[in-house]
Amino acid sequence: MPKDISDTGLSVVYEAENSSPIIDIVFVHGLQGHPSKTWTYHKKEKKKSFIHRMFQKLLKATTHPEDNGTQFKPVFWPADLLPNNCPDSRILTFGYDSKVTKYNASEINQNSIFVHSKDLLGELHRGRERDPKRRLMFVAHSLGGIVVKEMLARSSSSVEGGLRNIVESTAMVVFLGTPHRGSQHVAALGEVVRSVVSSLGMKTTPVILDALGLKTTDLVRAQEDFSMLWHKYDFRVKTFQEGLTLAKLGKKVVPDYSSSIGDAREYAETMQANHIGMCRYSGPNDPNYCKIAGALQSIYLSIPSLKAIEASLDRRIQLTKSVLSTTSTNEPPHVVNGSKVNEACLRSLWFPTIDRRLQSLGSPAEKTCAWLFDHKLYKDWFNGTGRHESYGLLWLKGKPGAGKSTLMKEAFHQAAREQAESNYSTAAFFFNAKGDELEHSSLGLFKSLLYQLLPGDKQGLEFFHKMWDEKNKFVKRDIGEEWAAWAESELESFLEWVLLIQTKKRIIFIDALDECDEPQIRLMAYFWRRLTRGAYLKGIDLNVCISSRHFPTITLSDCPEIFVEQHNSDDIETYVDCKFELAFATKRPQWELLKKNILQKSAGVFLWVVLVVEDVLRSWDDGNEMPYLNQRAMDLPEELETLFSNIFSKLEPNARELTVKFFQWAILATKPLRLYEWRHILAFIRQPTLKSLREWRQSNSFIESDEQLEKQIRTISRGLVEVKRVYVGDSQEEGIEAISNHAGAGSLDLEHGDSRIVQVIHESVREFFLRNNGFFMLDPGLRSNPIGNGHLSIMETCLDYLNIRELNALVQAR
Known part of the structure; x- marks a missing residue:
């Protein structure tokens, strides 16, 4: 165990030496845990007889010190393993006094689990002053997950920008056996938590649970608050569930229904370990470590591209401020709380879920998506060499679950990374049928695209300010209060004017057009066909890429189409290979046969492959044999059943x-x-x-x-x-x-x-x-x-x- 780790507070266990860390990874233990012991693997040894132990002592006494180097060393994986996967990071553990074995009715520890969350927030604020915008990931075991959830809720509700920055910088939360909810089979969530506490050898009277802050009402509130934060800030959430029972309880400490959040965006996996062992790993090839390291590394690898996009957005914001500062009006600018009213015109376009769908999409699997950028139709569209044939419009079509949205996100991110060195601007909107009203309407699309494009368009921003000023001339409102709402027709006409008045190249991505409100889908398709054709005739370089399912059927003239399921077979095979290689140290013929069956039945539906592979790996870790796995590969995953039901809704x-x-x-x-x-x-x-x-x-x-x-x-x-x-x-x-x-x-x-x-x-x-x-x-x-x-x-x-x-x-x- 590292000697410089404090029992309480934050301790840095690793920090990149040759470069500035790009992310902080924070580990939070649960009750009766420890900032290093919770995460440390010790090799298990069978109990030896008295004679054997005496012989070992005698042997040790006669052995030279240099011969002891072969003994197994404990593995503190946050410092010993994780830096190999996330080298440019800073890794920290958080400790708090959670030893509560002396509880009784008269002795009550005043530091409940929710008070610890306040301490964690304060420690993070102080420990990140040099780089407060650095991305954050949390790894929480057991009830430590409740500490993290409550800390994020406190951060979000804080009026102090430095404290609120914690939740705004959060990129991912990983839960290891955290009880989130109860079920119809359990009276309340508190009963699940009672099981966790009892597994630690503690008494579980109502007085003790209340003192810990583990009343059912508090736990349910914490979960509801966390779900709201997840929707608001769009960080990633990864859930790991225990696969083995705890011997002294004879059951899982946290049942699967409780360790699952129950959100459609959740991606849960099973650890082949009990509740205590699921956070300790023997080495880099430990299958359980490969799972959690893969999840953390996926976010870690996406940080550079996210920082490039953020830098681009920062440049847009600075440009907006300079434009606003030079914008002339007939009257002197009003000042409310130190901000010019001019800036409110842009804020009138923003809405809380403006990029929720985009942020909720996971990163593509390694070595996938490249086929799109090599496709002749896409290259001709992007480079403009085929504009005389397509007039700047390209349509990606595919079956439900073919991977269209992931492709569109990757295409947008690649264009955003390159726009700093190229003379063009880019924007994207991802329709979301399950989101709020603006997420699946034309109005939401118009507001989002204008919000992204106007900061880089001085002429357009000046004109938009005049429109906004005229609209609110007779309405006296303070900044922060609701202003006169924009009508869809107003923004549609203005967006058309913006896109047809500038000669600067623009690249726009519109994902999931089929998830737009049904009466508007056809109108949207015709709008973009008319707009791109009009731009071509005026000599304006406007490139628009749309994606959708094959239904509804809409015919557009001179619009090239790429069918995703005809090109993603290599990506699907790459994904299956990567997953199988992570899970199995050696290849077996039966796995090759299972892989072959999965690929043959995939038919270009990437989502089906992802769900089936995950289910197969989980079933294998649960101790099932190959005939059962083959049968599971034939069953319909629950997520697909929901998808099909929504299609007919x-x-x-x-x-x-x-x-x-x-x-x-x-x-x-x-x-x-x-x-x-x-x-x-x-x-x-x-x-x-x-x-x-x-x-x-x-x-x-x-x-x-x-x-x-x-x-x-x-x-x-x-x-x-x-x-x-x-x-x-x-x-x-x-x-x-x-x-x-x-x-x-x-x-x-x-x-x-x-x-x-x-x-x-x-x-x-x-x-x-x-x-x-x-x-x-x-x-x-x-x-x-x-x-x-x-x-x-x-x-x-x-x-x-x-x-x-x-x-x-x-x-x-x-």
Whole structure:
């Protein structure tokens, strides 16, 4: 154990020598813990007999001192291991007096766990005065996680900028076995904490728990406050759960439901250790250490790019201040609390969740995303060499979970890093359907882009100030109070003016257009097509990259498209290789087979791969064998089920019947059906039932072209069913007949309807309907027997088809 670590307060255990640290990593222990002992691994030795111990003493007495070098040394991993993964960092441990074994009704320690959080905040403030904006990561074990959560809440509510800077600088919080919440199986969160306290050999009377600050009401409040902070400041959160039981309790100290925060953004992993051993690691190859080191290193490696973006933003802010200071008005500037009213015009564009979606996205896996920057269409768009063909607009499309947002974030960050040396400015907006109103509306997009672009546009900022001043001329308000709200049409017109008045090159990224409010999606696409074309005709260099799912189907002229799932297979394989290499010291044939199965079933859906690989590794650490892992790889991850449910959540009630019948055919058919067959299916699953083919051909619902038919299939299925171009007889496609008697079936024209099949975009979609109540979600009346009812529906449609007049005439003729 290092000798210079104090039992209380902050102690620096490592600091980069040859460069300034780019991040502080702070370790916080739990009750009965210690700032070094909690994080130190000691090799376990079996209990020896009396004779054996005496022999060892005799041997030791006759052994030369230099022969003792082979003895195992304890591993204090924050100082002994972590610097190898995060060399340009400063690593600290925080200690506090948590030895409370003498508690009884008359002796109460006044330093509750929440008071310790106040001490931690003060220590951090004093210890970071030289570089208060340096990024922070916290690693907290057990109830130390509650100390960290309460400290961040105190920081956020502080009126002193130095204290508030702690939460603003936080990049990540890692929880190791921290009890966050109770469940329906446990009366209250306090009962989980009681288990933690009892595992330490302490009494757990209500008086003791109250004195520690561990009442259920306090714990629930701390968790609610932390969830709000997570949304507000967008730091990363990583959860590790104990995989083994504690022998003296006969169960896990903190059950999985309690050590999980329960947020959709959470990414939880299991440590193959009990509650006490999960924070101690034997060496750099310890599988548990590889997990936590990988999480910390991912944030550490992203700091340089974040600092480049922050430097760019700082330059924008300084430019804004200089512009504001030289802006002339007819009246002298009003001063309120030392700030010019002029500056409030920019603040009128800001909103708390302006970049929440962007910040919530994780960093891409190592050695991925490079294919996009090498893609000819992307390079031509970025460099402007293909402007005569695209007019500055590029569209990335992909299946749900293909990795579009991660690509867009990486593309934006790369452009932001390069803009300091290049003569262009860049901005981005990431739509978020699950966010607040501004996160999924056109108004939010306009406000965000203007907020990013105006600091670097003196002419635009001057004009915007005049607009703001005119809008608020007759409204007397103090700074900080609400000003007159901007209308969407105002900002749309002004953004168009800003982008078409400047000759400076601009690069804009708009992610997840499909998550914009549905009535606005098409209008947004047309807006950017019109704007980029107008900029091209004026000789203005405006490049806009949009990403979305394949649904809704929107056709734009002269807009190149890149389909992500056609190019991400190498990235997926790289990701699986990296994960397997971290988890297993040696390669085994069965793992290669499992990897092969995962890759074959991925179908370009990166999210499915991430979820399945994590589940497989967790199951392996739980002690399961390969047959079980293969089965887990077939199951639908809960997160994907939620994703599919959200896709159908906005489905109009009058469209549900058609959607149900559509998926009954798509899921329950014995083989993939061809595109030309779907032309008839879509006609006869609609109401009212057709009486003849002639009636169908004369109806408004008749679809003549394959292109329009494909669009309709994509619309009805919300993008979960695709038309795949394959050669007839392709052996890789199960269920496709090698020979068909249908005319033209042997055609090698991949655009021909007879040579294309209609199928779900991924097998997880089929699982969603067959085993996870997908049909019930669309029609609650199908709860009891959705599969049987589906086959009956298909039979009824076939009977309706057999009953058309043309077939009756054919039968009578025979």
